[in-house]
Amino acid sequence: MAASSDTAPKTNAKTTGDDGGHSAGLSRWLVVAIPYLWLAIFFVAPFLIIFKISLSDTAIAIPPYTPVFEGFGAIGDFVSQLDFENYVFLTDDPLYIEAYISSLKIALVSTVLLLIVGYPMALAMARASSTIRPTLVMLVILPFWTSFLIRVYAWIGILKPDGLLTLLLHAIGLMGPDDQVQIFRTDTAVYIGMVYSYLPFMVLPLYSALEKMDHSLIEAANDLGCPPWKAFWKITFPLSLPGVIAGSMICFIPITGEFVIPDLLGGADTLMIGKTLWTEFFGNRDWPLASAVAVVLLVLLVVPIMVFQNQQKKVA
Amino acid sequence: MAKTLGPVKRKFSPWMDPAAEPFIRFENITKRFGTFTAVDNLTLDIYEREFFSLLGPSGCGKTTLMRMLAGFEEPTEGRILLQGKDISNVPPYKRPTNMMFQSYALFPHMTVEKNIAFGLEQDKLSKGEIAGRVEEMLKLVKLEQFAKRKPNQLSGGQRQRVALARSLAKRPKVLLLDEPLGALDKKLREETQFELMDIQHSLGLTFLIVTHDQEEAMTVSDRIAVMDKGVIVQVATPAEIYEAPNSRYVADFIGDINIVEAAVKETRSALGAPGLVELDSKGLSLAVEQECAAVRGDTVAFAIRPEKVRISADPPLDRSVNAVHGEVWDIGYLGDFSVFIVKLEDGRVMRAAQANVSRLVDRPITFGDMVWLTWPVEAGLVLTR
Amino acid sequence: MKPSRFDATVLALCFAFLYAPIVILIVYSFNASRLVTVWGGFSLNWYKVMWSNQGLMDAAWITARVGVISATLGTVLGTLAALALVRFGRFPGRMLFSGMIYAPLVMPEVITGLSLLLLFVALGVDRGFWTVTIAHTTFTMCYVAIVVQSRLLTFDRSLEEAALDLGCPPVKTFFRITLPLILPAVLAGWMLAFSLSLDDLVIASFTTGPGATTLPIKIYSQVRLGVTPEINAICTILIALVTLGVIAASISTKRAELRRIRDEHLAVRNAT
Numbered sequence: 012m013a014a015s016s017d018t019a020p021k022t023n024a025k026t027t028g029d030d031g032g033h034s035a036g037l038s039r040w041l042v043v044a045i046p047y048l049w050l051a052i053f054f055v056a057p058f059l060i061i062f063k064i065s066l067s068d069t070a071i072a073i074p075p076y077t078p079v080f081e082g083f084g085a086i087g088d089f090v091s092q093l094d095f096e097n098y099v100f101l102t103d104d105p106l107y108i109e110a111y112i113s114s115l116k117i118a119l120v121s122t123v124l125l126l127i128v129g130y131p132m133a134l135a136m137a138r139a140s141s142t143i144r145p146t147l148v149m150l151v152i153l154p155f156w157t158s159f160l161i162r163v164y165a166w167i168g169i170l171k172p173d174g175l176l177t178l179l180l181h182a183i184g185l186m187g188p189d190d191q192v193q194i195f196r197t198d199t200a201v202y203i204g205m206v207y208s209y210l211p212f213m214v215l216p217l218y219s220a221l222e223k224m225d226h227s228l229i230e231a232a233n234d235l236g237c238p239p240w241k242a243f244w245k246i247t248f249p250l251s252l253p254g255v256i257a258g259s260m261i262c263f264i265p266i267t268g269e270f271v272i273p274d275l276l277g278g279a280d281t282l283m284i285g286k287t288l289w290t291e292f293f294g295n296r297d298w299p300l301a302s303a304v305a306v307v308l309l310v311l312l313v314v315p316i317m318v319f320q321n322q323q324k325k326v327a
Numbered sequence: 328m329a330k331t332l333g334p335v336k337r338k339f340s341p342w343m344d345p346a347a348e349p350f351i352r353f354e355n356i357t358k359r360f361g362t363f364t365a366v367d368n369l370t371l372d373i374y375e376r377e378f379f380s381l382l383g384p385s386g387c388g389k390t391t392l393m394r395m396l397a398g399f400e401e402p403t404e405g406r407i408l409l410q411g412k413d414i415s416n417v418p419p420y421k422r423p424t425n426m427m428f429q430s431y432a433l434f435p436h437m438t439v440e441k442n443i444a445f446g447l448e449q450d451k452l453s454k455g456e457i458a459g460r461v462e463e464m465l466k467l468v469k470l471e472q473f474a475k476r477k478p479n480q481l482s483g484g485q486r487q488r489v490a491l492a493r494s495l496a497k498r499p500k501v502l503l504l505d506e507p508l509g510a511l512d513k514k515l516r517e518e519t520q521f522e523l524m525d526i527q528h529s530l531g532l533t534f535l536i537v538t539h540d541q542e543e544a545m546t547v548s549d550r551i552a553v554m555d556k557g558v559i560v561q562v563a564t565p566a567e568i569y570e571a572p573n574s575r576y577v578a579d580f581i582g583d584i585n586i587v588e589a590a591v592k593e594t595r596s597a598l599g600a601p602g603l604v605e606l607d608s609k610g611l612s613l614a615v616e617q618e619c620a621a622v623r624g625d626t627v628a629f630a631i632r633p634e635k636v637r638i639s640a641d642p643p644l645d646r647s648v649n650a651v652h653g654e655v656w657d658i659g660y661l662g663d664f665s666v667f668i669v670k671l672e673d674g675r676v677m678r679a680a681q682a683n684v685s686r687l688v689d690r691p692i693t694f695g696d697m698v699w700l701t702w703p704v705e706a707g708l709v710l711t712r
Numbered sequence: 713m714k715p716s717r718f719d720a721t722v723l724a725l726c727f728a729f730l731y732a733p734i735v736i737l738i739v740y741s742f743n744a745s746r747l748v749t750v751w752g753g754f755s756l757n758w759y760k761v762m763w764s765n766q767g768l769m770d771a772a773w774i775t776a777r778v779g780v781i782s783a784t785l786g787t788v789l790g791t792l793a794a795l796a797l798v799r800f801g802r803f804p805g806r807m808l809f810s811g812m813i814y815a816p817l818v819m820p821e822v823i824t825g826l827s828l829l830l831l832f833v834a835l836g837v838d839r840g841f842w843t844v845t846i847a848h849t850t851f852t853m854c855y856v857a858i859v860v861q862s863r864l865l866t867f868d869r870s871l872e873e874a875a876l877d878l879g880c881p882p883v884k885t886f887f888r889i890t891l892p893l894i895l896p897a898v899l900a901g902w903m904l905a906f907s908l909s910l911d912d913l914v915i916a917s918f919t920t921g922p923g924a925t926t927l928p929i930k931i932y933s934q935v936r937l938g939v940t941p942e943i944n945a946i947c948t949i950l951i952a953l954v955t956l957g958v959i960a961a962s963i964s965t966k967r968a969e970l971r972r973i974r975d976e977h978l979a980v981r982n983a984t
């Protein structure tokens with residue numbers, strides 16, 4: 012409803028005359044201005060700063076960078092001092108490029124896995140009887156309320172070589188008593204963690220797209236001679252595409268920059284850009300380089316973010 | 328007025344022919360949802376090329392019955408036969424029936440053309456054949472110039488036509504229509520009713536239509552089944568349903584009718600003529616010429632339609648007609664008709680309808696007038712159920 | 713729709729996948745043994761150990777304060793933002809505004825955290841309790857805005873129009889009519905904001921300073937050293953708190969719903 016017409020309270024004959032009209036105008040203005048300013052200062056301005064600092068030289072002092080740009084009179088200075096050194100460094104060192112590619116790959120594979128697990132789940136939820144559907148939704152949301160960190164941590168105890176999965180496989184005899192599960196600190200563990208942590212984010216948009224769908228459409232397809240599995244591909248799936256896109260974007264974008272999961276479950280060779288950025292920042296204390304890493308990541312994610320925003324606007 | 332009429336309709340009554348095979352047969356069908364019985368031990372025959380209506384109030388099980396024929400619901404008990412074959416184990420997508428859904432169920436992501444072609448594509452027809460058939464259907468429902476639109480770019484009436492074209496495209500043996508005209512306004516609905524009849528007649532298909540609108544059922548059907556709480560109360564032609572309802576329920580559901588409680592005083596049967604039933608209704612003596620199973624002392628209902636009651640300021644001369652005296656309490660002016668609400672001397676109320684044959688604003692009979700209501704013995708009905 | 717066995721199996725497997733790790737974690741917090749893989753009998757020992765861990769308790773206290781303050785601020789700002797989005801039609805920069813609401817929902821936390829930190833440094837603000845609180849307010853307000861927005865979109869405008877028609881000025885109408893009706897969504901937004909703040913590790917790590925170590929930061933630094941029953945214990949308590957909160961909230965909204973339905977029935981019965 013983005014284009015809804017301006018239907019905000021209008022003062023009519025009853026209120027013109029007293030100060031109702033004036034104060035309404037002011038309060039109306041404040042309603043927009045307060046959150047707008049807050050986000051401009053704490054969300055948009057930081058991006059300008061991060062961009063600026065990514066163009067600075069590294070220094071030893073804290074804050075560990077020498078500013079490129081002081082005051083507003085020095086635009087000329089700024090341009091002449093522009094320094095793409097950090098970006099050049101990013102492209103020179105194959106480690107960074109590999110980290111970006113590997114992040115995108117892990118995010119893509121995770122998103123596909125999430126779709127494979129999440130779609131049947133959302134479909135089963137949407138097809139459940141309407142009496143138990145609210146409970147199922149509640150059950151999907153509940154883990155989302157409990158801490159992300161804790162949920163990832165819980166998997167360490169399961170996936171460790173001497174962890175519960177090994178124990179379970181020993182118990183049911185699928186594995187010899189001397190073998191151990193070698194998943195912890197590998198990419199497989201990262202994928203398990205991603206699917207586990209992001210599943211609610213994938214299932215909920217899919218569910219809301221599927222649940223809205225009129226069941227008589229499927230019946231109409233069957234009635235016209237289309238068997239159920241074919242009706243799924245011709246009707247259900249195309250109509251759920253907005254949910255598929257929303258769910259995929261909601262998962263893909265943050266997964267690309269994910270830090271906690273690769274750090275706790277991944278191995279030394281699990282390359283993810285969130286981890287790289289963290290190391291540059293906290294380990295090497297190279298703030299400008301970390302900023303450059305962040306700016307490039309942001310640029311990579313601009314298109315998915317735009318897709319996501321469009322989708323959200325359509326839904327609203 | 329310029330509208331062309333379809334071919335002349337012949338008298339069509341296969342149900343009177345004991346040798347005729349029913350096309351569709353519902354045999355002792357029961358459908359329960361949990362403990363709730365939606366359709367209760369129902370048996371019904373429908374013949375080929377018949378335009379058959381299921382009529383009844385909302386929730387009486389009409390849709391459920393139709394959905395069992397289409398294959399979306401399984402009967403809890405009983406069988407459904409199509410051309411003598413039990414179709415219980417045939418899935419919906421293999422049944423030779425097509426349904427026009429109450430909500431139309433048009434595929435929102437496909438154009439009008441694609442919607443109509445959908446069923447044909449399932450039959451693996453050739454491209455050319457499909458295109459030809461789609462064009463034919465578009466012409467039939469007069470939507471040629473809308474072929475490339477999506478359903479949300481159409482008006483309600485146009486959507487209804489697409490839904491009709493889509494369900495007709497496969498030339499089903501039986502077309503099922505679930506309240507097909509419910510969402511249209513009155514004028515469009517009436518026009519479409521006649522178009523439906525033309526289409527049914529020219530394609531020679533069997534139509535089974537669900538409706539809760541009695542006028543619609545009367546207009547379009549060869550026969551009507553009146554349903555109540557999962558059972559069929561009466562199956563008959565529209566004229567029979569109107570003129571000879573078999574129960575208070577049917578009489579009350581179809582059209583306007585006066586119904587009073589009465590006790591049978593005497594039943595007489597004369598040779599060669601229908602019998603005469605004499606009734607007593609709280610002191611009023613009424614006579615009805617009708618064969619009926621009631622015997623002396625039974626409590627029955629006496630019913631008469633308002634348009635069969637004559638209203639007049641003068642007492643009747645003919646002593647053989649029924650006559651009651653009362654005061655005009657209210658007048659409803661309907662344009663073509665006026666309905667007089669008359670309060671009888673014992674306080675009961677009766678309605679009489681009179682065609683407004685002359686262009687007078689002030690009618691000769693008005694509020695407060697003392698009037699006589701009269702009707703001949705063959706106009707009323709004795710209802711034993 | 714017929715309940716299919718396939719659907720039931722899918723649901724069972726997926727919910728098992730979602731809940732098994734949490735259940736295992738809770739069970740092992742009562743394990744007497746220090747080894748995760750060995751069940752040494754039931755014990756509350758780790759809760760005692762946790763309780764006497766001063767660092768953990770301090771972090772919990774800081775986290776709770778950050779959570780309450782940032783959730784409250786975020787709820788106010790988010791509700792205003794939702795009103796601006798739903799009610800104010802077009803205003804200059806509306807596109808940018810809705811972009812600023814949606815982007816933080818998916819923005820990788822490392823970017824948000826780093827950029828906020830650089831802002832605080834550029835402004836010369838000392839990092840600590842308040843910088844974390846502001847950072848949390850900024851990203852939680854967007855979640856609140858989404859929750860409240862979806863409620864406002866289904867809100868019957870004629871209720872407000874009726875109040876205005878009866879002579880109630882707009883601001884008063886908001887507090888007397890609109891706010892009471894969207895209150896459940898606002899409260900749900902607060903709870904969501906609080907739990908997100910409670911949960912956040914990455915943004916807090918970037919924006920925190922000396923003396924403002926939050927619980928996730930504390931847990932993270934211990935988790936890196938391995939699984940310990942003590943962490944299981946604190947995680948269990950956190951899960952229990954959040955679950956209780958969510959269940960209490962959903963029961964109270966269901967009660968309110970039931971009460972409303974009953975009142976409506978009574979009103980109808982009295983009227984007829």
Ligand SMILES: Nc1ncnc2c1ncn2[C@@H]1O[C@H](COP(=O)(O)OP(=O)(O)O)[C@@H](O)[C@H]1O
Pocket residue numbers: 360363365383384385386387388389390391392713
């Ligand atoms: N899938 C279902 N589950 C439970 N009850 C149903 C179902 N479908 C229909 N019913 C019930 O069966 C009765 C008949 O419904 P329906 O056939 O749709 O009525 P109609 O079409 O005559 O209005 C209604 O009371 C309805 O509530």
Ligand SMILES: [Mg+2]
Pocket residue numbers: 389390429
């Ligand atoms: Mg129906």
